[in-house]
Amino acid sequence: MSKLKLVFATNNKNKLKEVQAMLTNFEIVSLADINCFDDIPETANTLEGNAILKANYVTEKYGLNCFADDTGLEVEALNNEPGVYSARYAGAENNANANMDKLLGNLENNTHRKAQFRTAVALNIESKLFVFEGVCKGEILTKKTGNSGFGYDPIFKPEGYNNSFAEMDMTEKGAISHRGKAIQQLVEFLKNYTC
DSSP, X not given: OOOEEEEEOOOOHHXXXXXXXXXXXXXXXXXXXXXXXXXXXXXXXXXXXXHHHHHHHHHHHHOOOEEEEEEEEEEGGGTTEEETTGGGTTOTTOOHHHHHHHHHHHTTTOOOOEEEEEEEEEEEETTEEEEEEEEEEEEEOSSOOOSSSOTTGGGEEETTOSSOGGGSOHHHHHHHSHHHHHHHHHHHXXXXXXX
């Protein structure tokens, strides 16, 4: 039996690898694999809204089953900033180091460092829309540690762990991460889904 093909609306190779490792029973293809090189607008003011915009864009333009995610880092002491603006917190260049430096600067001398990563996943399948959410609570470290992962991983330490996300391997991170939890819900849903 051939695997169900799903487009993951991303150009982020790290995210794609992370998700392909979790969804081994499906054929997961990226935007580049379907020759979509458009800059899909992310103009919603919520993570759920942006995920739905991206999934709808691919389904409407290419007629394919698709899922898309949007992730935000929400820091309590900063009124849940950067949130929906996490990828471009320090400017439109999407530079992870600049984003981390800005966040660390904004939290300088602040001992209240509780934060959470939140991921919303929107799935378009057979003309139906479903949304899943994953949350990983933790705290912001005072400096970058570790070389794995991407984004804010070097400064985020998940609750109950002594290492940052950037010090964990993909499997360990995937088991507890916000994206891992949202994708796990997606996987469970797809296992039981009948068209």
